[in-house]
Amino acid sequence: MSTKISSTLAKEADGGVQLNFTLPWETVKQAKAEALAELAKETEVPGFRKGNAPISKVSERVSRMTLVEKTVGRIIPKAIGDAIVANKLKPATYPRIEVLSADEDKDWQVTALTCELPEIVLGNYKKALKGALASGKIWTPGKDTKKEAKEPTREDKQQEVLKILLSTINVTVPKMLIEEEANSRLSNLLDRLEKLGLTLEGYLSSIGKTPETLREDYEKQAKEAITMDLILNKIADEQNLKVDEKEIEAVITASTADAKTKQRLDTPEQRRLIASILRRRASLDWLTTLL
16 A cells, blocks of 8 residues: 655635645554554553553553544654645745544545745835825924924834835735734733733623624734734845844843843744844834934
8 A cells, every 4th residue: 555645735815825635544554553652651551560551551541632643743744844845835834733534544634734925015115105204294393383293203203104014015914824923912811811810701891892803803913913024024135134143132131130031032043033023123213214
């Protein structure tokens, strides 16, 4: 019987990507045996020392869901990697795995869902910013003689820049990215409410929202935030804006209250995250100078 994994690709208009895999039973059977052997090392079975129970006894104590997850986990990462290379994909997130069928003595069907970032076309955003200035949307010295007229703050200018960019540059954000960002924001909200000793129901009642309208609000916020990040990243690329190591070190130093926090922030992944945030901030600072 064949042990070759086959896959098909489907793309959505918003950048969503679906990879469908057929895992041959022979490949599954081998991975399943390896997964059971690994689980046996940590599974406790009455009458046997830990790690010394027969596989048949271990199989009886391990849930089917756990065994399926461990089995798929031994096969699918390489299959996804191969499919990404073969289809020249540039996934923006690690694929979300869904097992469609996992029957004994049959090929297994698995789907991996991910997305690609959209191509950002900036257009003449500089003209749009200058147009806002010319139309009087942005305060200029000497233009308004009213006593209460004040020069806008840096934050005012930044907010105006963001508003103009969002209204003039069209970006199709993958639904998957919006959902993940909204989920993250909702999770943070629930954590804050729990620390305050509040319930979600009480919070929703106090702000006049339902779970559905709250979700809609968070998805809208998520879409705007992702759109803005993508635009600012593109402008940083266009203007060749750089972030040096001293700037990253300054952020880590300013953010750390103890050695553990510094250790958590001072990792390659966190340093890349800090650098990307600083680049977007540099983009916004540069855009503000155009006003």
